[in-house]
């Protein structure tokens with residue numbers, strides 16, 4: 001039995017009670033058995049990007065990040081918008097991916113959980129930065145599904161059936177792309 005392909009889940013928020021992380025926890029909860037999901041939890045531990053340090057041996061947390069991306073068949077991002085763009089911590093993570101080849105050609109999508117009409121700046125920046133990294137943006141899997149405060153239960157997972165359905169659909173669309181790549 002082959003190991004199911006892994007989807008790496010990257011949250012752009014380090015806030016406890018984050019709606020973006022709740023969405024990714026929900027992705028994990030609704031994932032079909034034919035996919036594995038791994039929620040990356042090292043964002044707050046990454047050092048500030050410094051080109052002087054972007055060589056072997058990499059800082060251990062950066063090496064772990066790159067290894068996780070390398071292992072992933074696809075990456076799913078869920079990030080808030082701060083001041084019209086990406087949170088600095090998440091841009092920092094993306095900066096650390098530029099010097100490696102792990103994300104090149106990797107199928108990547110994002111879910112925007114902001115309220116309607118918000119979060120477009122983060123999406124635009126993601127598109128620009130991922131373009132520089134050479135990631136393969138899976139357009140049909142990039143969706144909006146607003147997640148308001150207090151939507152997650154005590155376990156941090158969203159119970160709203162509509163949100164769960166849309167997140168499950170994102171995984172199906174990513175899986176469909178992975179199927180075409182392995183066919």
Ligand SMILES: Cc1cc2nc3c(=O)[nH]c(=O)nc-3n(C[C@H](O)[C@H](O)[C@H](O)COP(=O)(O)O)c2cc1C
Pocket residue numbers: 013014015017018019020021079080081082083084085114118119120121
């Ligand atoms: C410093 C700061 C700046 C923000 N700037 C924006 C913004 O420019 N556009 C926007 O749509 N939301 C903005 N927000 C709202 C956040 O995107 C929103 O609170 C989001 O839910 C945070 O995600 P999280 O719950 O995953 O931490 C800002 C929030 C903070 C704290």
